[in-house]
Amino acid sequence: MKRVLALLLIMTCLFCAGCWDQVEITDQALVLATGIDKGGRAGQEVVFTIQVANSRVLIPGEGGGTQEAFWTATGRGNTIREATFQMFHRIPRQVFFGHNRIMVVGEEVARSGIVPYLDRYFRSRETRPNLYILVARGKAQRVLETRMPTFQSSGMALINLFQLGNNHAIVPMRLVQFIYDLTLENTGAVAPIVEVVEQTSISAEEAKTNRPQTLSVGNLAVFDHNGRMVGELGETETLGLLWIRDWIERTDITVSCPLEGTKEPLDLELIGSTTTIRVHMGVDGMPRFEIQLRVMVDVAEHFGDHPGLDHVWYVDSLEKRANTVIARQIQSAVSKAQALNVDIFEFSEELRRQHPEEWQKIRNNWQDIFPMLEVTVSSKTLIGNRGMSVENPDSRLKVLK
Amino acid sequence: MDNGKISQRQLAYLFFTVLVATVVFYNPQIAVGTVGRDAWITAMLGSIWGLLVVVVIVALGRRFPDKTLTGYIPQIIGKPLGLVLSLLYTVWFLFIGAGITAQFALFINTTIMPDTPSLALIITFMAVAFYAVSHGLEVFARINELFVWVIVIAILIVVTLPYELIDLRRLLPVGQTSIGNLVATSLIAGSWRGEVFLAGMFLPALITMKNTTRNLTITVFLIGFVLMAVEVSTIAVFGSHIVGDIELPAFSLARMISTARVLDRLEALVVAVWVSATFIKVCAFLYCANRAATDIMGFQEHRLLLAPITLMFTATAHNQTINPSQLVDFLTITWPGYGLLSFQLVIPLILLIIASLRGKGEGKA
Numbered sequence: 001m002k003r004v005l006a007l008l009l010i011m012t013c014l015f016c017a018g019c020w021d022q023v024e025i026t027d028q029a030l031v032l033a034t035g036i037d038k039g040g041r042a043g044q045e046v047v048f049t050i051q052v053a054n055s056r057v058l059i060p061g062e063g064g065g066t067q068e069a070f071w072t073a074t075g076r077g078n079t080i081r082e083a084t085f086q087m088f089h090r091i092p093r094q095v096f097f098g099h100n101r102i103m104v105v106g107e108e109v110a111r112s113g114i115v116p117y118l119d120r121y122f123r124s125r126e127t128r129p130n131l132y133i134l135v136a137r138g139k140a141q142r143v144l145e146t147r148m149p150t151f152q153s154s155g156m157a158l159i160n161l162f163q164l165g166n167n168h169a170i171v172p173m174r175l176v177q178f179i180y181d182l183t184l185e186n187t188g189a190v191a192p193i194v195e196v197v198e199q200t201s202i203s204a205e206e207a208k209t210n211r212p213q214t215l216s217v218g219n220l221a222v223f224d225h226n227g228r229m230v231g232e233l234g235e236t237e238t239l240g241l242l243w244i245r246d247w248i249e250r251t252d253i254t255v256s257c258p259l260e261g262t263k264e265p266l267d268l269e270l271i272g273s274t275t276t277i278r279v280h281m282g283v284d285g286m287p288r289f290e291i292q293l294r295v296m297v298d299v300a301e302h303f304g305d306h307p308g309l310d311h312v313w314y315v316d317s318l319e320k321r322a323n324t325v326i327a328r329q330i331q332s333a334v335s336k337a338q339a340l341n342v343d344i345f346e347f348s349e350e351l352r353r354q355h356p357e358e359w360q361k362i363r364n365n366w367q368d369i370f371p372m373l374e375v376t377v378s379s380k381t382l383i384g385n386r387g388m389s390v391e392n393p394d395s396r397l398k399v400l401k
Numbered sequence: 402m403d404n405g406k407i408s409q410r411q412l413a414y415l416f417f418t419v420l421v422a423t424v425v426f427y428n429p430q431i432a433v434g435t436v437g438r439d440a441w442i443t444a445m446l447g448s449i450w451g452l453l454v455v456v457v458i459v460a461l462g463r464r465f466p467d468k469t470l471t472g473y474i475p476q477i478i479g480k481p482l483g484l485v486l487s488l489l490y491t492v493w494f495l496f497i498g499a500g501i502t503a504q505f506a507l508f509i510n511t512t513i514m515p516d517t518p519s520l521a522l523i524i525t526f527m528a529v530a531f532y533a534v535s536h537g538l539e540v541f542a543r544i545n546e547l548f549v550w551v552i553v554i555a556i557l558i559v560v561t562l563p564y565e566l567i568d569l570r571r572l573l574p575v576g577q578t579s580i581g582n583l584v585a586t587s588l589i590a591g592s593w594r595g596e597v598f599l600a601g602m603f604l605p606a607l608i609t610m611k612n613t614t615r616n617l618t619i620t621v622f623l624i625g626f627v628l629m630a631v632e633v634s635t636i637a638v639f640g641s642h643i644v645g646d647i648e649l650p651a652f653s654l655a656r657m658i659s660t661a662r663v664l665d666r667l668e669a670l671v672v673a674v675w676v677s678a679t680f681i682k683v684c685a686f687l688y689c690a691n692r693a694a695t696d697i698m699g700f701q702e703h704r705l706l707l708a709p710i711t712l713m714f715t716a717t718a719h720n721q722t723i724n725p726s727q728l729v730d731f732l733t734i735t736w737p738g739y740g741l742l743s744f745q746l747v748i749p750l751i752l753l754i755i756a757s758l759r760g761k762g763e764g765k766a
Contacts, residue, residue, distance in 0.1 A: 098666075122647065125515065130566070130657045163662075176566065176639060176657065183642035353573040 026055055029093040032070065033102035033155030035140030036080065036117050038109050044076040046117070047106075048083035050095070051144040051155040069152035072145050080120040097126040101159045103133045103175065104140040104194065110221055110229035115182070118227075121175060129176050132162045135221040135229065137195035146196050148214040158194065161217060166249035169238040170217055182227055184349055186366040188342035190220040190241065193232065224342045231340040233333065240333025243326060244291055244345045246275035253297060253325050257304060258317035264304025268297040268322055271384055277347075279354045286369065287351050287358065291330060293379035297322060299386040307391040319381045327377040338371045347373065405539035406608050413616040414549045415542050416597055419685050420451075420624045421552065422678035423504055424593040425631045426651050431733050433636060434645030435586045438571065439578045441632040443587040448625035450591030450741055454598050455617040457749045462604035462613070464762025470601030470749075471693040477756045484697060486748070491693040493744050494599075495710070498686025499717035500731075502526060505679045506722060512652055513672055523718045530680065531711040534687045535704055538606050541684040548677040555670045556627060559651065560634040562658045562667070567637040588737035590628065594621055595745030602689040648725060687714060 035049040051072050075087030088095065103121060105114060121127050136143045144154060151157035162172035173191045181189035199214040220233040220241065233241060242248040250270060257264040273295040280288045299309060299318075308314040337344050348366050352359040362369055407415070432440035458470075465473035471490050475483030505526060506519035514522075533541045597617055607613065635650040638657055644650045655668040687710065694706045723731075741747075756762055 125512070128656050129653070130659060174566070176643070179643060180571075180640040183640060353570065356574045356577055 023094055027093055028055070029091055029095045030055060031095060031097050031100045032153060033104060033144055033158065034097075034100055035104040035106065035136070035144045036109050037106035037140050038112065039076050045078055046080050046083045047074060047076050047141065048080050048087070049074045049141040049144050050084075050087070051153060052095070053099075053153065053156070068147075070155065072141075074141055080117065097124060098128075100127050101131050102155050103131055104136050104143050105133065105191070106136050106140040107138060107229070109140075110135045110191075110223070113226060113228045114223065115227040118175070118179060122179070129179075130174050132158065133173050133175050133178050133191050134158065134194045134217070135191050137193055142196055143194055143215060146213050146215060149199055149212045150214055154215055157215060158217070166242065166247055168251045169219075169235045169242070171220060171238065171242065171247065181344075181346070182223065182225065184225075184346065185363060186225060186343055186348040186370075187346055188225050188230075188337075188344045189223045189227075190233070190344050191223070192217050193219045193221050222337070222340055222342050222344055224340075230342060231336070233336060236329050237333040237336045240329040240331070241337075241344060243273070243275060243293060243330050244277070244333065246273070248273060252300060253322050255318055255321035255325055257302075257306065257308070258314055258321065259306055259308060262304060262306055264302070264306060266299065266318060267301035267303070268318070268381075268383070269300035271296040271298055277350045279347075279351050281355055281358055285358070285362070287347075287355070287362075287373065289347055289350070289373060289375045291375065291377045291379075293326060293377070293381075295322065295326065295379060295381040296384050297381060298384050302392050305392065305394065309386050310390055315383050319383055322381040323379045326379045326381070330377050331375070334373075334375045338373070341367060341371050343370050405537035405542075405606060407538060407542045407603070407606050408608055409612055409616055411542040411546060412600070412603060412607060412613070413620050415545050415603070415681070415685065416600065416617060416620045417623065418545050418549055418552060418678050418681040419599065420594060420596055420620065421556075421627055422675075422682040423501060424590065424624070425556065425628055426508065426649050426675065427504070427728070427732060428590050428593060428628060429632045429635055429644060429650040430647065431589055431729060432586055432632065433641055433650070435733075436578045436582055437645075438573075438636055438641040439576060439583060440586075440636065440641070440644075441572075441629040442576070442578075443583055443590050444628040444632055445625050446583060446587035447590030447594045447628070448622045450587065450746065451594030451597055451621035451624070452618055454595045454741075454746050454749070455600070455614060455621060457746065457753050458598045458601045459604070459614045459617065461749060461753050461756065462601060463610060464756055466610060467605050469605055469692055469696060470598075471696040472605075473756075473762070474752065477752050477759070477761050487693060487697050490744065491690055491697065493739075494686050494690035494693060495713060495717060497596075497740075498683055498690060499714050500721050501679060501686060502683055502714065502718035503721040503723065504728065505675070505683070506718070507725065507728065508649070508675055508679075509672070511648060511725065512668065519722050520719055523715055523722075526680070526683065527711055527715045527718070530683050530687050531707065533680075533684050534691065534711075535707055537703075538603070538688060541681060541688075545681045548681060552674050552678050555674045556631070559655045559658070559667065559671060560630045562660050562664060563634065563638050563654060565660070566657055567634065569633075569637050571637050571640050572633060588741055589733065592737045592740030592745065594624060595741040597621055598745045598749060599685060599689055601749070602692050687711065690714070 029052045031050045032053050033051040037047040039045055039047045049072055051070055054069055054071065073087050073091055075083035077083035077086050109117060122129055146154045148154055148157060151160065161170065166172065171190065171192050178189050178191060181187050194215055194217045196213050197216045199212045218235065220238050221229045222231045222233060224230050239251060248270065252270065253268045254265050255268060257266060273293055276292045278290040278292060280290060282288055302309060343366065429440065432443050436443060471487040474487050477483065478486065502523055506522040509522055510517065510519055600617060604610065631651050635644045635654050638654060647653050652668055652671050655671045658667045659665050691703060691707050691710045694710055695703050700706065
C-alpha cells in the first residue's frame with residue numbers, strides 16, 4: 001500500500017512542474033502604458049494605443065545597442081477590448097497588461113466624457129487601478145509614440161516622474177483617486193496634462209540636424225462631475241489646489257525682499273505643511289470655508305546683494321509675505337474653479353463631514369451655491385532654517401536701512 | 402464514533418478560521434453597497450448576533466455534554482420530529498458547505514485562474530478535504546493551528562500596507578444611516594458570525610467544557626474587528642461609492658499595495674488566505690454534515706458515510722456553481738433568513754426553551 005502511495009506521489013510531481021501554462025517573459029508583450037483616443041468613423045469609437053517594453057533591452061547585460069526600448073501598436077473598435085483584440089492580429093506575442101502603470105487620455109475623449117473609458121481599467125484582472133491617469137494635449141497616441149532622448153520610453157519616463165511624488169505643480173493622479181472624486185456627488189476631478197514638446201537640453205549643433213521631442217507634464221485638466229473636461233488650471237492655480245487639498249509636497253515660494261526700494265526676490269523652499277478646512281455656516285444658510293495652513297519653509301535663495309537674514313524682523317516679514325503668496329495662489333485656484341463651476345476641492349464633501357444636516361438641505365443646489373462661496377485663507381508660515389549660509393556673499397559691506 | 406479530542410484553544414482557533422473564511426471577501430461589497438460608509442458598524446453589530454448564538458448553543462451543549470446538536474435534537478422534541486429536524490440540519494450543512502466550495506471555485510476563477518474549469522477546482526479541493534476529515538477532527542483542527550497565524554498576518558498586511566492611499570476622512574461623518582437599516586444589514590454579517598453554531602457539533606469532542614462561552618465570544622468579537630478593519634481600510638482607500646461596485650474589495654485592496662517598490666503585487670497573499678481558510682471551513686462543514694448523518698443513522702463508525710457525503714458535497718457544489726450576481730443576491734436576500742433567523746439562532750433558541758421546560762438534559766445550564 002505504501003509503495004503504491006509513494007508511486008502516486010511521485011506521479012503527482014509530474015503534473016506539478018509548472019509547465020502547463022508556462023509563458024516565458026520574452027514571449028510576453030509587457031504593456032507599460034496605454035492611450036485612448038476617439039476614432040472618427042462609426043464602429044471605431046475607440047482608438048487604443050499600447051506602448052510595449054522591448055524586454056530584451058530591459059534585461060541588464062543583454063541587448064541594448066541599437067535596439068529600440070519600446071514599440072507601440074494601435075487598434076480601433078467599439079470598445080477598448082475590441083480594439084485590443086483587433087491589435088492582436090499584428091502582435092506575435094501574448095499581450096500582458098499587468099505592468100501597465102500609465103493611462104493617457106486624448107483631449108477629445110476627455111472633453112466628450114471620460115466615464116465609459118474607465119470601466120475596462122477597473123474590470124481587468126491584469127491592470128491595477130492604482131495606475132496614473134493623464135490627459136494628453138492632442139492625441140494620446142502621439143504621446144506614446146514619442147521617442148525622447150532623456151529616457152528609454154515615454155511611458156517609463158512618466159512612471160518615473162510620478163514616482164517622485166508631488167514635485168512642484170506636477171500632480172501624480174492615481175486612477176482610484178480620480179474615480180473617487182468623480183463618484184462623489186457634486187465633486188469634479190483633476191488630472192495632469194502631458195504634451196509633446198521640443199527637447200531643448202541638447203546642444204545647438206545637434207538641434208540643427210534633428211529636433212528631438214520630449215514630454216512635458218504640467219497644468220491640470222478639470223473634469224466636471226459628469227466626467228467631461230471643462231477647463232484647465234495653470235501653474236499658480238494648480239499650486240492653490242495642492243495647498244487646499246493638502247497634497248503639496250515639494251515647491252518653492254518666491255517672495256519679494258522686505259527692504260524698501262529693492263526688488264530682490266527670495267526663494268523659500270517648502271519643508272512641510274498641513275491644511276485644515278473649517279466650514280462655518282452663516283446665518284443665511286450659506287457655508288463659508290476657512291482654509292487654515294501651517295507651513296514650514298527654509299530659505300533656499302536670496303537673489304540680491306543686501307544683507308538681512310540675520311535680522312529677526314526681516315525673517316518675520318518674510319513669513320508674512322509667504323502667507324500672502326500662498327493666499328493668492330489659493331484664491332486664484334478658487335476663482336478659477338468657481339468660474340468653471342466645478343468643485344475640485346471636495347468642499348461639498350467637507351461640508352457633509354462637518355455639517356451633515358445643512359448639507360442635506362443644499363446638496364441639490366450645490367451648482368448654484370459653489371460659484372458664490374466665500375473662501376478665506378489663514379496661513380501661518382514658519383521659517384525653519386536658512387540653508388548653509390547666513391547672508392549672501394559680499395553683502396556685509398552694504399548697510400541695512 | 403470519532404474519538405478525536407480537541408482543546409479549548411484548538412476550538413477557538415478553528416472557529417476563528419471558519420468564521421473569517423468567506424466573510425471578509427464577500428461581506429464588504431454587500432454591506433458597503435447597502436449602508437455606505439457606515440458598513441463597519443454593521444460588522445460590529447454582527448458580533449452581537451454571534452454572541453447570542455454562542456450563549457444559546459453552549460447552554461444546549463452543557464445540557465447534553467456527550468452529544469452533538471443532531472444527537473440531542475430527538476431527545477428534546479421527540480423522535481419522529483427530531484429526526485426530521487436533524488435531517489434538515491444535515492441538509493443545511495451540506496448545502497451551505499457545498500455553497501462555500503462553489504464560492505471557492507468562483508473566487509479562484511474570478512481572480513487568478515480564469516481558465517480553469519470550476520469542476521476541476523471543486524473536485525481537487527473536495528479530495529483533499531475528504532482526506533483530512535477521514536482522519537478525524539483532530540487532524541484538521543491541528544492543521545488550522547498553523548493556518549490561523551498565516552491568515553491573521555496576511556490580513557493585517559493587506560489592511561495596513563496600502564497606507565499611502567488610506568484617507569480616514571472618507572469614513573466621516575459617522576452614523577448617517579438609520580438604526581433600522583444598520584440592524585437589517587448587520588443580519589447579513591451576523592449570519593456569517595452565526596456559523597459559530599457549528600460549535601454544537603464540536604462540543605462533545607472538547608477535552609473540557611470550561612470557558613467555552615468566553616473563548617467563543619472572544620473569537621466572535623475578534624472576527625468583528627477583522628471584518629471592521631477590512632471594511633474601514635477598503636472604504637478609506639476606495640471611498641464608499643466604489644467599494645459597493647467592485648468585486649471582492651479585499652482582493653482589490655491587496656492589488657493596491659505598492660510599498661517601497663519592493664512589496665508589490667501582494668494579491669497572492671489574499672489567495673493564500675482564501676485557500677487555507679476555505680479549506681478549513683469546508684472541512685468543518687464536511688465534518689458536521691458527516692457527523693449529523695451518522696447521528697441520524699445511529700452508526701458508530703464515522704467514516705462509513707464520509708465517502709457518499711463527500712460525493713454529494715461535490716455534486717451539490719457543482720450544481721451551485723453560480724455567477725457572482727446570483728451569489729450576491731443569495732447572500733443579501735436569502736442568507737439572513739436561511740442562516741441567522743432560522744437554523745443558527747431561532748431554532749436552537751426554541752430547542753433550548755423546550756429543553757428547559759421539559760427538563761431534558763442534565764440541567765446544568
